[in-house]
Amino acid sequence: MSKVITTKKRTSKPAILDEYTNQEISIQAEDFSLADEVTLLEKDNLTDGAVVTFTGRVRNNNNGNNVTSLTLEHYPGMTEKSLAKIINQAKKQWQIGRVKVIHRIGELHIGDQIVFVGVTSKHRQDAFSANEFIMDYLKVKAPFWKKEQIVDAGKTSENWLDAKSSDTDKADLWS
Amino acid sequence: MSKVITTKKRTSKPAILDEYTNQEISIQAEDFSLADEVTLLEKDNLTDGAVVTFTGRVRNNNNGNNVTSLTLEHYPGMTEKSLAKIINQAKKQWQIGRVKVIHRIGELHIGDQIVFVGVTSKHRQDAFSANEFIMDYLKVKAPFWKKEQIVDAGKTSENWLDAKSSDTDKADLWS
Amino acid sequence: MIKIVFFAALREQLDCAELSLSADKAKTVNDIKLLLSDKSAQWQQIFSNASLLAAVNHDMVAGDHLVKSGDEVAFFPPVTGG
Amino acid sequence: MIKIVFFAALREQLDCAELSLSADKAKTVNDIKLLLSDKSAQWQQIFSNASLLAAVNHDMVAGDHLVKSGDEVAFFPPVTGG
Numbered sequence: 257m258s259k260v261i262t263t264k265k266r267t268s269k270p271a272i273l274d275e276y277t278n279q280e281i282s283i284q285a286e287d288f289s290l291a292d293e294v295t296l297l298e299k300d301n302l303t304d305g306a307v308v309t310f311t312g313r314v315r316n317n318n319n320g321n322n323v324t325s326l327t328l329e330h331y332p333g334m335t336e337k338s339l340a341k342i343i344n345q346a347k348k349q350w351q352i353g354r355v356k357v358i359h360r361i362g363e364l365h366i367g368d369q370i371v372f373v374g375v376t377s378k379h380r381q382d383a384f385s386a387n388e389f390i391m392d393y394l395k396v397k398a399p400f401w402k403k404e405q406i407v408d409a410g411k412t413s414e415n416w417l418d419a420k421s422s423d424t425d426k427a428d429l430w431s
Numbered sequence: 432m433s434k435v436i437t438t439k440k441r442t443s444k445p446a447i448l449d450e451y452t453n454q455e456i457s458i459q460a461e462d463f464s465l466a467d468e469v470t471l472l473e474k475d476n477l478t479d480g481a482v483v484t485f486t487g488r489v490r491n492n493n494n495g496n497n498v499t500s501l502t503l504e505h506y507p508g509m510t511e512k513s514l515a516k517i518i519n520q521a522k523k524q525w526q527i528g529r530v531k532v533i534h535r536i537g538e539l540h541i542g543d544q545i546v547f548v549g550v551t552s553k554h555r556q557d558a559f560s561a562n563e564f565i566m567d568y569l570k571v572k573a574p575f576w577k578k579e580q581i582v583d584a585g586k587t588s589e590n591w592l593d594a595k596s597s598d599t600d601k602a603d604l605w606s
Numbered sequence: 607m608i609k610i611v612f613f614a615a616l617r618e619q620l621d622c623a624e625l626s627l628s629a630d631k632a633k634t635v636n637d638i639k640l641l642l643s644d645k646s647a648q649w650q651q652i653f654s655n656a657s658l659l660a661a662v663n664h665d666m667v668a669g670d671h672l673v674k675s676g677d678e679v680a681f682f683p684p685v686t687g688g
Numbered sequence: 689m690i691k692i693v694f695f696a697a698l699r700e701q702l703d704c705a706e707l708s709l710s711a712d713k714a715k716t717v718n719d720i721k722l723l724l725s726d727k728s729a730q731w732q733q734i735f736s737n738a739s740l741l742a743a744v745n746h747d748m749v750a751g752d753h754l755v756k757s758g759d760e761v762a763f764f765p766p767v768t769g770g
Binding site: 312328329330331333334337338359370371391394395396397398399400401402403416417418419 | 697
C-alpha cells in the first residue's frame, strides 16, 4: 500500500508520448472522406494497379441490442505505435505500396464511419491480404475501446463492449 | 466446308442477348466514381457495418512494357451473365449484403479506373472474401480481353494480353 | 442455323467476327470446330489451339456440349479482364 | 517513479485514470499488479481478472516484463476497436 503514492483522475499528458509524424496513421474525432483518401493513395502512383479499401461503420444491431451511439476511447501514443507496428508487419509480409489507416474516437452514431484501411499494390492479392491482416490485428492489438449507448424499452443504458474470441481466433490465423 | 454458309464482319446484334436490369452489374465505357458507388452501397443500409472495395487501374509497367493505353473488348450479354453467376456464387458462400461490379470497356489510359467491386456485409471477413472471390473469378470467367498499345524506342505497337496461369491457379483455390 | 461468333485475338486472326452454320451436320461444339477447321489450313491451325474457349448461349461449355439450331456459339481466347 | 494508467471499463471500475508508484518495490508488471491489489478488496478482485492486458511504454507485454523508474505502465481490458 505504501508504494501507491498518488491516485488521481488523469489531467496531464502521458510522460511518454511517441511522436508519429507518420502520414499513414490518423486517429481523429472528425469524419473522413473515402474518396479523398483513395485519391491520396492513387496520386502520382502509376505502378500500383490495385487498391483495396475497408470501411467500418456503426451498425444498429450489435449483439441484438438497439444501439443508438458509441463512444470510442483510446490510449494516445500507444494507439499510433501499435498501428505503425501492424503496418510494418504487413509491409514485410506482402508487396504493397501505400497504406492509410484512420480510426475515429469520441462519440459516433448509427451509420457513422469508424475505421478506414486503404492499401495499394501491384498485385491484387497482396492488397487484399494486407488490408485484411491490418484490420484483423487492429481488432486485437490496437488500444481502442467501444462503449455502447443502448435504448431498450425506452430506457437508456451504457455498456462497454466485450472483446470477441472470434476476433482473436481470426488474428491468430495469420501467424 | 459446305456447312459454312456466311462469313462476314459482325454487323447485327447477337440474336441471344440476355437482358440484365440487374443494378449490381454495369459494363460501361464511362468512368465511375468510387465515392458515389460506396454511397449507394451504404444508403439506407444500417445493418452492414463492413464495406470492402476493390479498384483496378491501368498500370504503366505491365510485363515491363511501356504501356500507353489499353483497349477493352467484351462479349455483350455473356459478360453480364457470367458476372451475375459469379455474384450469386459469392452470395451462396458468404453472408453478404449489397454487391456492385463495374467493368469499363473501350479505350483506357494509364491511371484510368478499369474495374470496381464493392461488397457490404455484417461481418468484415465475409466482405473481404466475397470481394476477392468475385475479382478472382472475374479474371478467369468474364469475357473481357485487353489489347495493349505499347511505345518501345519511339515505335508504337499493339498486342493482346496473354492470360496468366497465376490467375487460373488463384481462382482454383476457392473450389 | 447456328450463329458462330469470335472475339479478340481470334477474331483478328480469322478476320471474321460472325458466321452462320447449318445445324444438321454439327451435334457438338467440337463438331463445329472441325467444320471450321475445314475452311483453310490457317483456320485449321487456329482451331487446333487447345487453349481456345467456347460458350453456348453465353455459358462457358466443354467441347462435347450439344448444339442445336438457334444456338449462339462463341469461340475466344482465355479472358484477360479485370 | 513509475506512472500507472488505466483505460476504459477498468478505469471506471477503479474510478482512477492514473497513479504513481515508487519503483523500488516492483521489479515486474506482475509485482505492480500485486501492489495495486493490496489497495482494497475491490482492487484485488479487479486485478485478479486474467483477461486484463498490460503495456509498458506503449508496447503490449507479459506479466514478467521488467519495469524501471520512468516507465509508463498501462492496464486495460481486451481491446474492442475497429
